[in-house]
Amino acid sequence: MTMTMTGTEELKSLFARIAEAMAREKDRLCELDGVIGDADHGIAMELGFAAAAKAVSELDTTAADPTLVFNTAAKSFLNAVGASSGPLYATALMRAGAVAKGKSTLNDDDMVEIFAALAKGIQDRGKAEVGEKTMVDAWAPAAAACRAARDQGLSLAGCFAAALKAGEAGAEATKDMVAAKGRSSRLGDRALGHMDPGAASAVVVIACFHDHFM
Amino acid sequence: MTMTMTGTEELKSLFARIAEAMAREKDRLCELDGVIGDADHGIAMELGFAAAAKAVSELDTTAADPTLVFNTAAKSFLNAVGASSGPLYATALMRAGAVAKGKSTLNDDDMVEIFAALAKGIQDRGKAEVGEKTMVDAWAPAAAACRAARDQGLSLAGCFAAALKAGEAGAEATKDMVAAKGRSSRLGDRALGHMDPGAASAVVVIACFHDHFM
């Protein structure tokens, strides 16, 4: 089993990848949000990750450690986006930064922990449980699957493959949910049949992790 | 040549005739006003003459003289209608009442004078000259033709026939005018090609005089 060591340069390209993906998916995400929310989720995610990718790209690779990368990403995401996604992803990224604390490169176990920290950050900030039709429905099962795969000794690529599969299933499952958090929680049954936009964008982020470490 | 004597009863039925005609023409007048004004001229004329006809119909024929009929009509027209047509026709009717002062019935000369007084009242109140695209363009030539016909010794029926012809021609002529009074005076050339609604309703009133004394 190969071992990847993820450093600042790697993280920069991961953020660049996510930003590109969001630019591609922006319209679809806005469309999903238009059905059960306020039609801006694609804009928020694109703005946020574009700002994060730009800010981390400007960091001096030799001087900046992974913690600084995550914290910089968190801060710029937050300043760019005031929507729900802003504090949710900023908190996620700060938690990731805390896990990376003191490390100049991250090994596979670290990356799994970081992935879990992202999910945990979102859940702590938004106080949503699985089943409430939010991005947590993608992030929580993805993080659990990722950890479980790691516990079974899978490679990082295998872990993120498991995470992606679980995240996709989770996002798909939001279609059958009535929302209890976020804007769509006012809609009651009218939200049924529609995927939560935050869960959809979570899958985009998770897919970037998967593709990056493949 | 026959001589008609017009009393209170006659005037009552004249007002009833005008009120009926306005109810019939209401939509057409609103439509004309919609093109170069505010689309309410038919409503104003219908309301005004309905109120006038109702009020005079309630007068005691044996006690009420023509002056009271005209003054009652003026007052009820005015209370019913606040548009431009309100003060214009109320003033006209009050002038008619002044001409009838002291007379218990009106002879043909009186009726011609009354008709002229209506036109004069409108012109005094609105301060419009012929050619300014208002009801004066129908009323002024009609009154002049009526007097001229009388001077030539025509019967009342002949006088009102001349009046109607002149009024119709005057109303028709407003199509080629740019307005200098009333709402449409703001439209400049855009008013060209359209008949003035007040001139159109004047023809309706004049036609009632004609039909009544035919």
Place this chain on the structure above:
Amino acid sequence: MKKFINTAETMVAESVEGFVRAHEEFVVFGVDRKFIRRRHIVPGKVAIISGGGAGHEPMHIGFVGHGMLDAACVGHIFTSPTPSQIASAIEEADTGAGCVLVVKNYDGDVMNFEMAAEMASGRHKIETVIVGDDIETARTGDGRGRRGIAGTVIVEKLLGAAAERGMTLAELKGLGDSLAPRIRSMGVALTGVAVPHTQRSTFALGPGEMEMGVGIHGEPGHSREPFSNADTIVRHLSETVYDDIARAAGKALLFVNGLGGTPPAELYLAYNTAHQFMVNHGLRIERSLVGTYATSLDMQGLSVTLAFLTDEEFSLWDSPVATAALRWGC
């Protein structure tokens, strides 16, 4: 056309009743509900009375109260009140010092107020101030055609304040007449409006059109133009208004008025452009007013008003006013 109304026949009465209920602090109905008057008439003060068709709310009923109007008469939608309404208002509001009628320059309004003045002139000293703040177009020639639109608010505020300070009838007439050439407005409509009574829209605009130079009765303006962005539109209004009274010069009040369907955020954006234009042209904007004060039912659109005032008139503008729609200093 979805509106919050019950029937076309009752809408004005119901709306005015709601207004009175909401502002009992300032206003009461006059005799037979013929008009709205301020709750506390001030003996010895010249009465300021205005009125006009309904559909322009909050104008004029929203300006009844301390420091502004003593009474306001409301007609049908876009239709002048009757002389009888106006005469009754004069009767109730004039305590002997006389009264000033503030009339927007429309034939209907002018004639009905004139008849009311004739009716009441035996018992009351009456002066009339005709407001025609609309821009002059080539077609209106001698200026007689200038309509009274949003600028009327300024005339009513200044006359109201001056009357409260004890100005005489003659002085108020003089003040009102001297204001006219120094207040100028121009409006633009993005939508037409339909009078519920007639269900007929006086003009209909396509998605790419706007109507320039409109009044406040849903009547067409002087030209139909392709719709454009806010800067282009508002600069055109500002420039036209400015050119029309640049001769007045001095310190100015700048007023952006919403026509009913345009929200505050857009009015503020428009104000920003208008303000910038005026400042770039060397004007000192000493006071501002931005909001929905003189409407044309639910029309989307706005007007820009520029008023050159003297120091004395600015102080009248600043004087306390307590009405439903304008309030400060008390």
Place this chain on the structure above:
Amino acid sequence: MKKFINTAETMVAESVEGFVRAHEEFVVFGVDRKFIRRRHIVPGKVAIISGGGAGHEPMHIGFVGHGMLDAACVGHIFTSPTPSQIASAIEEADTGAGCVLVVKNYDGDVMNFEMAAEMASGRHKIETVIVGDDIETARTGDGRGRRGIAGTVIVEKLLGAAAERGMTLAELKGLGDSLAPRIRSMGVALTGVAVPHTQRSTFALGPGEMEMGVGIHGEPGHSREPFSNADTIVRHLSETVYDDIARAAGKALLFVNGLGGTPPAELYLAYNTAHQFMVNHGLRIERSLVGTYATSLDMQGLSVTLAFLTDEEFSLWDSPVATAALRWGC
């Protein structure tokens, strides 16, 4: 969709700039234009700070001034301001007595204000009051889903007045939290609105439809209904609001709020119906507010808010306030 804007990107900044230019008397920009604050900060007074997405004007910037808010942060259209904006506002407005954040109950607003409070908590004493005045629907269950809508105006007015009187941070927090269960609102939309950024309308209504129970972000309500007359609609809103807090009882403030595209005349007509309903149900309507205070861009629609207040709270309502959108007593 014709609006007075230049570009979707610049519309908020231009509108807010116009607002500040028009109301320099009351407000100035905070550092880096991150927020609007009152011109004269009062040392020793607890600061009251609010904010939210743009598109709700005059809320909240129109409530910055003496007797109400000390600062307001504006986000993009319908999007919460960022923690950095809010933290900067806290920095500039809090003179040591602490500050109260008034937050409308939306996940985005709540989380961004929460992060700002975390960021600023080292140097400032901060309390948060969450406003959720929207009616409770069967679906929202524990009430967590109740959104903050027009009733927020009342909370901001009362807290602002209380802070001006010298109430402590803890007392203000207590007052704010105790108000929540006594203020209830419900809205109806006759048209959807499109956020210029996305050009996408969140719901589109046919000529015979209306959306019941809407918030102020153009989001759908809880049901689509056939359009009806004003009495039917407003009685339904009034009844729902009344039933939702009838348990509170007592003397009430009744507030009819326009959503941006509905003119004053219709709001007054609606107020008339709401007032009659409440009086018929034995309520004493002690105060009223009718106007366009919390908007959803240029949406045609309105909301009815009922608030049961104590005598002390009515006196806070009556306290002097000098802001762009609410002003009396000074």
